[in-house]
Every structure is written in C-alpha cells, then in structure tokens.
Amino acid sequence: MAYTAAAPAPSDAGTPGSMGDVRRSNLALVLGTVAQSPAGFHLTRAQIAAATGLTKASVSSIVLDLLDAGILRELGLNPQGERGRPGVGLAMNPARGVMGLEINVDYIAAGVTDLSGAVVVQEILERDNRDSASAPVMTALSALAAEVRTAAAAKGVEILGGGLAVPGLVDDGRSTVITAPNLGWRDVKLDVTGLLPGLPLGVTLFNEANAAALAELARGPAGGKDFLFISGEVGVGGGLVIKSELFTGPEGHAGEVGHIVVDPDGSPCSCGGIGCLETIAGQDAIFSAAGVAGKRQTRSESMSALASALTNGEPASLLAVQRAGRSLGVAVASTSRVVDIKAVVLGGHFAVLEPWLRPPLLDSLSRYAPGKFLPEHITIAAAGENGALLGAAGSVVRSLVEAPHRLHS
Incomplete structure (x- = not known):
C-alpha cells in the first residue's frame, strides 16, 4: 500500500x-x-x-x-x-490489522486488511437500510464486525482500529451523521466505539465517497495524484483528491457531485433539491427508468438484470444509461470549471456500467468541457466495488503511520 x-x-x-x-x-x-x-x-x-x-x-x-x-x-x-x-x-507486521466497515442503503460490510493493505477477510451482507432507525443497523453491523474480527483472529491478525464509511455528510469529532438522505438519517449520533470495543486506535467515521477516493489514491496508478472520484450507489457521491490529498473543504463537505443540479426542471431529490445528478444517475433512478426495479430483487439481482438488458440491446435500459452518462458529463464538466481537475475515476455502478456509460459521458464532456478531458483520463476504480471499505481501513493505517505513538497513549 x-x-x-x-x-x-x-x-x-x-x-x-x-x-x-x-x-x-x-x-x-x-x-x-x-x-x-x-x-x-x-x-x-x-x-x-x-x-x-x-x-x-x-x-x-x-x-x-x-x-x-x-x-x-x-x-x-x-x-x-x-x-x-x-x-x-x-x-x-502482517499480524496486525485494521477493519473497514460500511453502511449503505442496501447492504452492510466489514473487512480486515493487514498494515500493508492486503485483505485478510471480508463479508458483505445485503440488508435494506432505507429509512431505518440507526440502532438496528448498528446492531446488525456490530454482529457482522464481531464475526469478521473472530475470523481475522483465527488467521492470527489482531485488530488495532477501524473506520466506518457512511453515504452522507459526517462529523467524525462528534461521531455524528449530519445528513444521509438515502438512509433517512439527520443529526444521528452513532456509537462507533461499540462496533469494535477495546481497540487502541478506536473507530473513525468517514464519508463513503471520500473513503473510496482514498482507496483509489492508495491502490490506483502511481501517476493519479489529482482526480475526481465519483461513487455510484443508490445515491451518487464524490471525493476530490488534489496533490495526493483528499480535499474536503472547510467543513468537510466538498465533493458532493451527486447533488450538482443537471436538470433544473427535473425530479425532487432526497436532499430536498430539484434535478440533482442523483435523480438521473443514481442506482434507483437508472433501475426505475430501465424498468428493471423490483421490490423482491436484491441490489445484485437488479444490477444483473440491467446488465443483461443492456447486453440484449433493450431500448429502455440503453436510454436510461445514456441519459445517466450525459448527465454525469454535465456534472463533471461543471466541477472541472470550478476545480482544475482533468481526471475522473468511476466507482460503484458507474464502473459496472462503464461499457455503456462511457460513450454518452465522453460525448457530454466534449460538448460541455471541450478539450478538458482526454478519454484515457476517464477510468474505473482500481479498488473495485469495495473501495469505501478498503479506504476506511487504509485511512486508519495512514493515521497510525503518521502518529504511531497513539498505540502507547
């Protein structure tokens, strides 16, 4: 790492x-x-x-x-x-590790890496967390974390600390989710220490897209030190990396590309706004437009159905992804006019849909930001779909490297 x-x-x-x-x-x-x-x-x-x-x-x-x-x-x-x-x-020492944890709209996850970033054990549990109170979600995550911690111990790895990634704005100092619209959480204080009790480094709270951006910084190409990471889940998140550092702004909320307005006359967004990128390019929005959403389908089942429909050339699915790609291009072009970024990394469902998403995305960028982006600078995440979890874990390692005396505190 x-x-x-x-x-x-x-x-x-x-x-x-x-x-x-x-x-x-x-x-x-x-x-x-x-x-x-x-x-x-x-x-x-x-x-x-x-x-x-x-x-x-x-x-x-x-x-x-x-x-x-x-x-x-x-x-x-x-x-x-x-x-x-x-x-x-x-x-x-490979016998010491950290745990990455993630809460998202339709799953929870926990994984352990050693201090060099190698994955030791990882588990993902699909779970509907939309509009759920935080307590049952944290209870389920605590149980999953305990299982993964036990599995890591069986492999001889002791956990020193953890990082929890959440799809929303967070205040780590208060262990509080300021707002996570797709979870229905606002000003929710989380008992992060209860997830992994007794750890010398504790548990740190992260924004999901920021954590994934840090994973890409650690695991991506060596030359990729300035880029906009765009996370595609039920919502759309973003992380801005400048000179190998995550830029979060004065209050830690920079990079919210999912809530850039791309259609002023569009649909209401979970954030309270109108016509945000998320309303067109978010996972639920694409599934709905493509006609593949089903109440009894899991996230992976819906994504598989969408990929199959795209492969078969079904018009509704192609149009849904093309619209998402064009709107994504508008948001990236707008971001590039404010922040001098010329590289974009696609994560989550954007990486999965990249073969169909790329042409309308590049066409949109050439129209709204001509000459700004080269096609080879639009890439998919090297960390894969587990970027947020790996980034949260990696950030704990990074904090240990920068302040090893904390183990003696």
Whole structure:
C-alpha cells in the first residue's frame, strides 16, 4: 500500500519543542519510511538512518519501540543495497490489522486488511437500510464486525482500529451523521466505539465517497495524484483528491457531485433539491427508468438484470444509461470549471456500467468541457466495488503511520 509522505520530522539536532514532540515526530518518520518502501524491499536500520538523516542509534531505539508495539517485524538478513555484513530487514507486521466497515442503503460490510493493505477477510451482507432507525443497523453491523474480527483472529491478525464509511455528510469529532438522505438519517449520533470495543486506535467515521477516493489514491496508478472520484450507489457521491490529498473543504463537505443540479426542471431529490445528478444517475433512478426495479430483487439481482438488458440491446435500459452518462458529463464538466481537475475515476455502478456509460459521458464532456478531458483520463476504480471499505481501513493505517505513538497513549 502506498502512503503520502509524512511531514519531515526534526533531526536529532532538535528544533524548538519538547523532547517528547521530537520523539513522536521521529517515530512517524521512521515508520513512514518503512511503510513507503517498495514491495519486497525490506529496509534495514542503517538504510532507514541514511534515508531519514537520523543517527543509527536513534533509529535503533525507535525501531525497538515499533517492534515492541507490534507494528513492525524483522525479516532476517537483508543483503540489498548495503556493503559489508547484511542488516536485518524490517516490514509492517502482517499480524496486525485494521477493519473497514460500511453502511449503505442496501447492504452492510466489514473487512480486515493487514498494515500493508492486503485483505485478510471480508463479508458483505445485503440488508435494506432505507429509512431505518440507526440502532438496528448498528446492531446488525456490530454482529457482522464481531464475526469478521473472530475470523481475522483465527488467521492470527489482531485488530488495532477501524473506520466506518457512511453515504452522507459526517462529523467524525462528534461521531455524528449530519445528513444521509438515502438512509433517512439527520443529526444521528452513532456509537462507533461499540462496533469494535477495546481497540487502541478506536473507530473513525468517514464519508463513503471520500473513503473510496482514498482507496483509489492508495491502490490506483502511481501517476493519479489529482482526480475526481465519483461513487455510484443508490445515491451518487464524490471525493476530490488534489496533490495526493483528499480535499474536503472547510467543513468537510466538498465533493458532493451527486447533488450538482443537471436538470433544473427535473425530479425532487432526497436532499430536498430539484434535478440533482442523483435523480438521473443514481442506482434507483437508472433501475426505475430501465424498468428493471423490483421490490423482491436484491441490489445484485437488479444490477444483473440491467446488465443483461443492456447486453440484449433493450431500448429502455440503453436510454436510461445514456441519459445517466450525459448527465454525469454535465456534472463533471461543471466541477472541472470550478476545480482544475482533468481526471475522473468511476466507482460503484458507474464502473459496472462503464461499457455503456462511457460513450454518452465522453460525448457530454466534449460538448460541455471541450478539450478538458482526454478519454484515457476517464477510468474505473482500481479498488473495485469495495473501495469505501478498503479506504476506511487504509485511512486508519495512514493515521497510525503518521502518529504511531497513539498505540502507547
């Protein structure tokens, strides 16, 4: 897993601040250096000292703390890149992990990754959460999280922390969902710590699309450091990544591309507005227009029915997806005029429908933002349909890398 480099830490010479601050900063610097090393290349203490500018004695002391905390492990002698006697290689400890959790309109999910981002275990449970009170949803998710935690333990992985992704605006500091229209939640405080009790890093609350955007940043192409991620679920979400950092705005609500108005005379939206992108390109909107929605069908069954109808060239389905693609192009073109973004990553049902969605999307972009986007810069998510879950987990790892002292707090 790739990480954005942590801010440079003070050297052994020190800078203004307490010795504790210097120690914490150096812990993050050493751990970040190990975490960012290429796959299969295990840095030694001497190599870390050379890369960071810290003394070998300081690095050895810090590494000992990280080994004691169970974050790093030793991998035997490493002859790579060193003269003389080989040193001992270091790597993130696969016996420690984090859990990603997700609540969406029609499913809940839980999955564990190790500290390098490899998936250990994952479970998805289809469940109708629309207009449901938060308590039964959280109860169901707690049970699923306990099952997944037990399965991870059986594989020798201890969970250090978790991240919960929700399709709505959130305030992590208050563990509150400010608004999640498709769930019917407004100002709902969640007992996130109750999902995974006893974890040293706790559980962090995320917006679903922002979490998926972070997963794409970690798992996507190395050159993809500036892009708009668009998440297609029952609703439509967006995450804006600029210079390898998630941009959320002053109050954390930037990137809500699903609520850009694309048809001022259109249908009412769950957000209270009129003619939002979600009313045309959201999952329910497409299913309804295509005539494949059924009360007894699960989400996966409806999507399979839609894909089959598209493959068979059924006019209603083709028109529904074409309209969604054109409207998506309007929203992306509008976003690009405000934020200088030239790359778009499609997730969720947009990735599934990409073969049929792409032509009207590109046509719309060429009409409303001529010359702004190259076709090769419209891609599908590398993280797949589990981006929100993986991004929530990965963000917890990233916070650990940036502040490893939290395990001792």
